[in-house]
Amino acid sequence: MLHNKRSLRLLLVFILILPLLSGCWDAMEMERRANVLAIGIDEAGEKDRNKDGEVAHLKNSFLKPQGNLIKVTAQIAIPGRIPLGPEQGGGQKPVLIMSVVGHSLEDALQNLQQQVANELFLGHLRIIVLNEKVARHGTKRLNDLLRRNPEIRRTAALVVSKEAASEYMKLEPSLDRVPSLYLADMVDNLSALGRFPPSFIGLFWTIYSSKGQEAYLPYLSIKQKNIIELKGLAYFKGDKMIGKTSPLEIGVFMAIKGVGKGGYGAFVQVPGSDKTVMVRIRSRKTKRKIELKNGLPHVRLKIRYECEIDEKESPKIKINHSKVLKSIEKETAKNMKNSIEKLISTTQAAGSDVFGFGEYFRAKLPRYWNGKIKTKENWERAYQQLTYEVKVDTLIHRVGMKAK
Amino acid sequence: MDTRHITTTQAAAILISTIIGVGVLPLPLFAVQAGGTGAPLVTFLGMVLGAIGLFILTFLGIRHPQKTIITYSEDIIGKWFGRFCSLFVILFFFILTGLAAREFGEVVVAGVLQETPLEVTVIVMLLLACISCRNNINVFSYIHSFYLPMILAPVLIVVALSLKNANLLYLRPIIGTNLPHMFLGTLTISALFQGSFIVTMIIPSMKNPKKAIKASLWGISISGGLYLLLVIATVSVFGTEEMKQIFWPTLELARTTAVPGNVLQRLDVIFLAVWVTAVFTTLFSSYYFTIHSIKQLLNLPDQRMLSCFIFPFIFISAMLPQNLLQMYEFIKFVGRVGLLITIVYPGLLLTIDFFKNRGLKGSASQQT
Numbered sequence: 001m002l003h004n005k006r007s008l009r010l011l012l013v014f015i016l017i018l019p020l021l022s023g024c025w026d027a028m029e030m031e032r033r034a035n036v037l038a039i040g041i042d043e044a045g046e047k048d049r050n051k052d053g054e055v056a057h058l059k060n061s062f063l064k065p066q067g068n069l070i071k072v073t074a075q076i077a078i079p080g081r082i083p084l085g086p087e088q089g090g091g092q093k094p095v096l097i098m099s100v101v102g103h104s105l106e107d108a109l110q111n112l113q114q115q116v117a118n119e120l121f122l123g124h125l126r127i128i129v130l131n132e133k134v135a136r137h138g139t140k141r142l143n144d145l146l147r148r149n150p151e152i153r154r155t156a157a158l159v160v161s162k163e164a165a166s167e168y169m170k171l172e173p174s175l176d177r178v179p180s181l182y183l184a185d186m187v188d189n190l191s192a193l194g195r196f197p198p199s200f201i202g203l204f205w206t207i208y209s210s211k212g213q214e215a216y217l218p219y220l221s222i223k224q225k226n227i228i229e230l231k232g233l234a235y236f237k238g239d240k241m242i243g244k245t246s247p248l249e250i251g252v253f254m255a256i257k258g259v260g261k262g263g264y265g266a267f268v269q270v271p272g273s274d275k276t277v278m279v280r281i282r283s284r285k286t287k288r289k290i291e292l293k294n295g296l297p298h299v300r301l302k303i304r305y306e307c308e309i310d311e312k313e314s315p316k317i318k319i320n321h322s323k324v325l326k327s328i329e330k331e332t333a334k335n336m337k338n339s340i341e342k343l344i345s346t347t348q349a350a351g352s353d354v355f356g357f358g359e360y361f362r363a364k365l366p367r368y369w370n371g372k373i374k375t376k377e378n379w380e381r382a383y384q385q386l387t388y389e390v391k392v393d394t395l396i397h398r399v400g401m402k403a404k
Numbered sequence: 405m406d407t408r409h410i411t412t413t414q415a416a417a418i419l420i421s422t423i424i425g426v427g428v429l430p431l432p433l434f435a436v437q438a439g440g441t442g443a444p445l446v447t448f449l450g451m452v453l454g455a456i457g458l459f460i461l462t463f464l465g466i467r468h469p470q471k472t473i474i475t476y477s478e479d480i481i482g483k484w485f486g487r488f489c490s491l492f493v494i495l496f497f498f499i500l501t502g503l504a505a506r507e508f509g510e511v512v513v514a515g516v517l518q519e520t521p522l523e524v525t526v527i528v529m530l531l532l533a534c535i536s537c538r539n540n541i542n543v544f545s546y547i548h549s550f551y552l553p554m555i556l557a558p559v560l561i562v563v564a565l566s567l568k569n570a571n572l573l574y575l576r577p578i579i580g581t582n583l584p585h586m587f588l589g590t591l592t593i594s595a596l597f598q599g600s601f602i603v604t605m606i607i608p609s610m611k612n613p614k615k616a617i618k619a620s621l622w623g624i625s626i627s628g629g630l631y632l633l634l635v636i637a638t639v640s641v642f643g644t645e646e647m648k649q650i651f652w653p654t655l656e657l658a659r660t661t662a663v664p665g666n667v668l669q670r671l672d673v674i675f676l677a678v679w680v681t682a683v684f685t686t687l688f689s690s691y692y693f694t695i696h697s698i699k700q701l702l703n704l705p706d707q708r709m710l711s712c713f714i715f716p717f718i719f720i721s722a723m724l725p726q727n728l729l730q731m732y733e734f735i736k737f738v739g740r741v742g743l744l745i746t747i748v749y750p751g752l753l754l755t756i757d758f759f760k761n762r763g764l765k766g767s768a769s770q771q772t
Contacts, residue, residue, distance in 0.1 A: 025520035147649060150515050153670055154660040202660050203569070209645035210574070363441075363576035 031079035034118040037095065038180030040129040040165030041142065044069035044101045067141060070134065072108035073099040073166040075180045076116070077124070094178050097169050105145045122151040126184035128158050128201065129165040135217070135234060135241035143205065143239070154202030157187040160234040160241060162221040172226050183228070187218055190230055194263025194281075197254050208239060211376045212358025212369075216253070219244045235347060235354040237380065242350045245343065251281065252339045255303050256355045258286035265310055268335060270317050271327045277319070278311040279332050279396070290360045292368060299357050299388040301340070307332065308398045320404050325396045333392040340390050353383040408608075410545045412615040415606050417549040418689070419458075419623025422599035424555055424630060425686025426507040428679070429652040430732070431596060431631060432638040436647045438589020442580025443644065447635045449586075450593025451628035455620075457747035458600040460754050462620045465607035467757060473604040473750065474700040480757045487701060489749060494697045496738075496745045498714070500598065501690040502721035503735055505530050508683045510728050515655060516676055526722050530715060532684060533691040537711040541609050544692055551681050558678040559630055562654075562671055563637040566661040570640040588740075595739025596631070598746050600624065602689050605696055651728075691718070 048071050074097070081094040098115065102108025113120050128146075130139065146152050161168055168183065176182035190196045196218055207215040214236050221231040232244045233253055245253060251264030262281030269276050289300040309319065309328070319325065347354055358379045362369045373379050410418075435443035435450075461473070468476040473493065477486035509526040517525070536547065580586055603620060607613050638653040641660065650656045658675035695714060699707040725731035 024517075025524065026517045150518075154656065155662060155670065198569075205649075206641075206643050206646045209649065210643045211645060359573050363573045366577040 028119070028121075032118050033121040034116050035077040035121050035124045036074050037077050037124055037178065038075040038127045038129065038169060038183060039125065040073040040131070040161075040167075040169045041105070041134050042071040042073070042131040042165045043133050043137070044071040048099075048101045067103065068137070069101050069103060070105070070108060071099060071101050071166065072105065072112065073097065073169040074112060075169050076120075077178075095180070099166055099169075105142050109145075122149060123153070125152055125156050126180055127187065128156060129161050129168045129183070129220075130158065130217075131161055131163075131165045132219075132234075132241065134165075135160045135236075138239045139208075139236075139241075140239040143208075146201065147205065152201075154205075155200045157184050157199070157218075158201040158204050159183075159187060159218045159220050160244075162219065162231060167222060168220070168228070171222075171228065173228075174226065186228065186230075190218070194254075194259075194261035195230060196233070196250060197257055197259045207356070208236070210356075210359060211373075212353065212360070212362045212379055213356030214238075214352045214354045214380075216354050217241075235350070235352050237350060237352040238376065242352050243346070245346075249339070249343055252336075252343045253354070255281075255284050255286060255305075255336070256301065256340060256344065258284075258288070260284060262305070262307075266332075266335065267313075268328055268332045270324070271331055273317055275313045275317045277309050277313065277317065277328060279307045279328065279394075280310045282306045282308055288357070288360060290357070290364060292365065293387060297357070297361055297368075297382060297386045299360075299386060300391070301388060302391045302393075303336070303340070304393045305332070305336065305395065307394055307396050309396060309400065318404055319399055325399070329394040329396050332396075333394040336392045336394065337390050340392070341388075344388060344390075348384050348386065351380045351384050353379065353386075357386065358383060408611050409542045410606055410610045412610070412612070412619045414545045414549050415603070415610055415616065415619035416622040416626070417552045418545055418606055419600055419603060419619065420627045421548045421552050421555050421682070421685040422602050422689040423597055423623065423627040423686075424559075424682050425599065426504050426511070426683050427596035428559065428631075428634065428682065429511060429654045431593070432635045432653040433647060433650065434592050434596075434736075435589060435635050436639065436644050436653075438592065439580035439586045440582070440644050441575060441577055441639070442586060443639050444575065444632060444636050445578060445580065446586050446589045447593055447632050448628075449590040451597065451624065451631065453590060453594035453743075453747070454597025454600060454628070455624045457594070457743075457750065458597070458603060458620050458624055459617070460747065460750045461601065461604050462607070462616045464750055464754050464757065465604055465616055466613055467761075469613035470608055472608060472697070472700060473753070474697045476757075477753060480753050480760065490697065490701055493745055493749070494694055494701065496742050497601070497690050497694045497697070498718065499721055499738055500742070501530075501533075501687060501694060502718045502724075503731070503738065504683065504687050504690065505533075505718070506722040506725060506731060507735065508680075508687075509722075510731060511652060511655070512676070514728070515652075516673065523723070527719060529680075529684065529687060530691075530719055530722070533687045534711050534715045536688050537692050537695055538708045541606070541696075544688075545606070545609075547688065548685055551685050554678055555682040555685065556626075556630065558675050559634060559654075562658050562661055562675055563633050565663065565671070566637050566641050566657050569660065570637065571643070572640055574640050574643040575636065591740045591743060592736055593631075594747075595736075595742055597624070597628070598739065598742055599686055599689060601746050602693055605693055694718075 076096045076098065078094055078096055081092055098112060100108050100111040102111050109120065171179050173179055173182040187199065191198050199218055204215050204217060207213050216236065217234045218230055219232040219234040220228050223229045230247060232246050233250045234241050234244045236242060248264060248266060260283050262283050265278050265280030267276040268279045283306045285304045287302040291298050312319065373382060432443065435446045439446035464476065474490045477489055480486065505526045508529055509522045512525045513520065513522050600623065603616065607616050610616060634654060638647060638657050641657060642653060647653050655672055658672040659670050661671050663671065695707045695710045698710055725734050
């Protein structure tokens with residue numbers, strides 16, 4: 001009897017321990033996953049149209065989204081070929097590039113899955129490249145899947161490209177063995193260097209959703225074979241890209257937006273001569289005051305630059321006296337003011353409040369906002385009538401290691 | 405109940421870890437849906453309402469330091485009517501346990517373990533609570549105090565790291581626009597504080613029941629403060645409009661937040677792993693309260709068998725909602741109706757008790 005009881009207990013203990021031996025239900029080996037590192041989205045051309053698979057819908061069915069077909073090019077990591085550190089030599093390509101067509105992003109991804117043996121995994125997606133045409137027709141149709149899918153990171157980068165996005169997937173940059181990582185790092189590092197305001201897909205959505213501001217994205221272009229360049233800032237109206245700036249205007253944009261980290265430099269003519277010096281912004285401080293003037297929104301911008309002189313054009317100019325610096329400061333401030341006013345009026349013409357002035361009105365003048373604005377569309381209209389004053393102060397503290 | 409072991413700190417710890425639970429994830433969404441930019445205000449009002457309920461219960465407990473709401477309600481409003489009302493209290497916490505387990509399962513399946521069946525996560529969680537409930541109330545308080553730091557730390561870390569992306573503009577105007585909406589939202593939020601009902605069960609085991617007020621004060625202000633912090637952080641990072649598009653803003657906040665220096669690029673997996681403990685302590689409390697109350701109602705000597713007995717029933721109640729959306733509609737509804745049980749009912753008890761006592765003491769109090 002006693003013996004029986006003991007063996008029963010032992011048996012129970014074993015049964016209890018048994019579940020501990022089992023693994024994770026969702027276990028998935030790394031090499032059995034198809035890690036998508038980057039996605040490029042284009043509008044499908046004539047040639048690609050026929051490629052549309054019958055995976056998520058039937059060809060002649062009425063049940064498919066309207067809109068144009070999109071072409072999705074994905075970069076999939078090949079297991080074992082992604083180097084974990086610096087590595088000599090190499091030669092095998094670390095990624096597989098595939099291209100599919102679909103009515104929506106999910107449709108395209110399903111078509112892609114139909115062609116790949118391993119399960120697609122989007123958790124390592126670092127960058128999404130949108131062709132300019134796609135961006136101009138609206139990003140709304142892409143946002144839903146990207147928000148809904150739990151694998152996708154909110155910190156992934158989103159960029160607009162001048163050339164076909166599929167070209168970017170095929171790039172082979174020399175600085176990094178994994179092309180998509182180079183692309184993603186480019187976006188991240190450029191904002192760390194003060195060349196672009198912070199930008200990632202989560203931020204894009206946040207700005208796009210809020211009523212008093214419009215989204216912006218980096219605008220890239222392919223310079224030569226395998227070299228990409230940050231060509232400007234794409235600004236949006238609603239979910240549609242509506243224009244782009246020049247690279248230098250990114251700096252102006254950052255000044256108005258109030259991004260403290262400076263990076264851009266510009267030539268400034270030294271008063272009293274026809275030669276120029278290169279003045280580079282180290283940091284800035286932006287103050288915005290908003291008010292209503294005759295019932296119309298009015299913004300007063302006060303921007304203070306901290307600069308240094310990087311280079312002068314010719315030995316004829318002498319930077320050896322504080323008075324010279326003062327005059328350069330004044331000249332810089334004048335130039336800055338002009339370019340700031342120019343950029344604001346350009347975006348006003350487009351009706352795109354990419355600087356987010358509207359958010360200030362929403363936050364600080366709720367009565368005006370709730371009475372007259374309320375929706376994004378109304379603010380887009382009101383923004384075009386916005387008046388502004390710009391005041392720029394420039395301070396040059398340092399001139400580098402050279403005495404003259 | 406012959407030994408009184410629970411200290412004031414432990415009581416506060418039990419309250420905090422009971423209140424902070426599954427609700428952490430959808431809380432900012434509820435607040436924003438109700439109040440827009442007034443979300444922090446809605447949360448604060450909800451906390452105040454929750455505090456009122458908690459203090460009513462604490463006062464009742466101090467007046468009857470040997471008894472819980474199940475037993476003293478019999479003294480106050482009569483044996484049978486008291487028992488009848490207690491039945492609703494028990495039923496409410498029974499449903500609450502089931503819903504909390506279900507909500508936990510839904511988040512885990514949607515967020516991380518997509519292949520794992522919902523039933524498995526729910527059963528594992530409930531089983532854990534079921535086994536832990538076989539302990540006495542002292543072990544109960546030890547478990548809560550032990551897990552407390554692990555509940556507070558991840559939320560605080562995520563909030564602190566996310567401030568990098570914060571934009572204070574999104575928090576203004578502080579007072580939202582739609583007042584009736586805000587009122588309903590306040591009710592929903594204060595429903596998230598319903599775990600504090602557990603105080604009625606701890607007071608009889610406290611070393612010094614008089615200090616229960618202090619424990620309640622700490623409990624509600626720390627858990628409420630954490631909730632408030634969370635709402636402020638999510639609103640200032642996402643803005644109200646974007647938040648309306650996200651089911652679990654807190655989880656999304658963890659997904660957006662990176663540990664500096666590329667150590668971790670997203671915190672959600674770690675956050676979820678630790679959040680499991682927060683859910684466990686909450687489940688544990690409501691499970692314990694349910695069986696403890698049944699035991700008292702039926703005058704049973706022991707609760708151990710009861711814990712296994714009601715397990716299948718709780719599991720079935722957890723599986724009742726058909727889908728995620730129905731579950732949240734149900735949670736909001738049950739939460740608001742529950743306020744009748746957690747605030748109005750104790751309030752009535754306290755009033756009746758007060759007048760009864762004054763009638764009794766009428767002559768005695770004249771001496772002092």
